[in-house]
Amino acid sequence: MERQYYLPHSPIEFHFRQSPRDFVVDEIPLYPFSGEGEHLVLHVRKKNLSTWQMVDIFSNHLGIKGRDIGYAGLKDKNAQTKQYISIPKKFEAALENFEHEGIKILDRVYHNNKIRIGHLKGNRFFIRLKKVTPVAATKITQALRIIKRQGMPNYFGFQRFGIGGENYKKGQAILEGTLKERNKKLSQFYVNAYQSFLFNDWLSRRIEISKMVEGFGIDELLSVLPLPKEEILTMKAQKHPFKLIHGDVMMHYPYGKLFNYEEESEVERFEKKDISFTGLLSGKRATKAVGLAGEIENNYDTITTGIDGARRYGWIFPEECEGEYKENEAWYELHFTLPKGCYATVLIEEIAKREIQSDEEQDT
Structure with a gap:
């Protein structure tokens, strides 16, 4: 059936397209890493790569199987995302000459266990909406306040x-x-x-x-x-x-x-x-x-x-929901945190009260 939106306003027009500049994700780990153990945890930033593609790149460079690399969740491809992956500690030396234009290793720490699917608390998002009029910005702000107070449906994106x-x-x-x-x-x-x-x-x-x-x-x-x-x-x-x-x-x-x-x-x-x-x-x-x-x-x-x-x-119930309208650029910038397994695009669609995948299709 056609998706139902719960917010009371009429659809809001703006432009959204997933890109490393306008869609940024920062993974929040489930627990602090111990600093010791047989696994090396890498905090990595990737652009325009899916998590599976990134894992393949590391496995090919290190000469190990993809299943030996641990990750907590899949991150969007058309975005700039930061997440944690783990590799066996014995392959650390092979990382010294690792270079890839879409991947940067930000930090590393040892840990006792391999990272498993679901071992994350949630994700912090930054999203930039474009072609936003002052009237639309007011409606977006009001919608964001309602979501902050009442929460939102947890559709799959x-x-x-x-x-x-x-x-x-x-x-x-x-x-x-x-x-x-x-x-x-x-x-x-x-x-x-x-x-x-x-x-x-x-x-x-x-x-x-x-x-x-x-x-x-x-x-x-x-x-x-x-x-x-x-x-x-x-x-x-x-x-x-x-x-x-x-x-x-x-x-x-x-x-x-x-x-x-x-x-x-x-x-x-x-x-x-x-x-x-x-x-x-x-x-x-x-x-x-x-x-x-x-x-x-x-x-x-x-x-x-x-x-x-x-x-x-x-x-x-999204947390730390913040919004800022930049009228000179006609941008509306959103920051919010979602639990694991939840889709930022669903929040944007709830605000827009329409599908936003069509915005992606117009640019391809």
């Missing part, structure tokens, strides 16, 4: 779905047995894209329901929503723009245990950012929503074999 956004169809075909992909890494990528597609569709539907609850009267809602009157009244009483439904799978924020929404006190905890709700990444052995929330979630739970499922925050 367009990068997840490839050029044209069709990768999820390949993932669906692989799971249905109508397509074979020999490259295991690509096959996993396509299947994950299908999981992400289902998650985004579910989240969009829930935001659509929440907006209906905000905007319609009780009698209207009873005619369009397959929910009991008692549930609709409970949702109507919630102050947050996203309305929880009994049976939702909640999780302590920014990490913690899963549990189901049962008590009304949990609504207040969500509003205080102590907990958030989660959505399903469809697959085997995943925790499922129950009750009324489960009835909605079941419509997007179509993967029963071939991959494990999981839960993902459906709503996140």
Whole structure:
């Protein structure tokens, strides 16, 4: 379904294109590195390279396999990004003559363990929007204030779905047995894209329901929503723009245990950012929503074999959100921090209330 945006304003026009000058990412490690051990952690800055491309460059230079190089997360290609990677300490000497126009080693430190996927706290972003009018700048500032106060939907970004956004169809075909992909890494990528597609569709539907609850009267809602009157009244009483439904799978924020929404006190905890709700990444052995929330979630739970499922925050709370309008240049510059696995482009799209991938396509 078409993505639903929760902010109340009309779409905002501006120009955004990912580039090393206008899109900067700084990875925040999960923990301090120990300063000793059998692994060398490199703090690297890369430009116009994906993380996988950077790993290939280091593995070819060092003469080791890519799997021997550790990294915590994948970073955008069309950007300037800083992240941490680890290599076995015994290959340190081979780095002395390392040079690459797209990679700079900023610092190095020893550590006991190899860096693993997910071993990061989050990412700090700098993004520059262009062709911003004073009126648009005012609307952007207001939107940023709302996101800072209330948070935002945690959609998967367009990068997840490839050029044209069709990768999820390949993932669906692989799971249905109508397509074979020999490259295991690509096959996993396509299947994950299908999981992400289902998650985004579910989240969009829930935001659509929440907006209906905000905007319609009780009698209207009873005619369009397959929910009991008692549930609709409970949702109507919630102050947050996203309305929880009994049976939702909640999780302590920014990490913690899963549990189901049962008590009304949990609504207040969500509003205080102590907990958030989660959505399903469809697959085997995943925790499922129950009750009324489960009835909605079941419509997007179509993967029963071939991959494990999981839960993902459906709503996140960006931190350190700051914005500055530079009227002479018609630029609006944003700084904000997101938890791991979240997409800065989703925040920009929520502010714009439109897809921004089209801005990329206009420049290619």
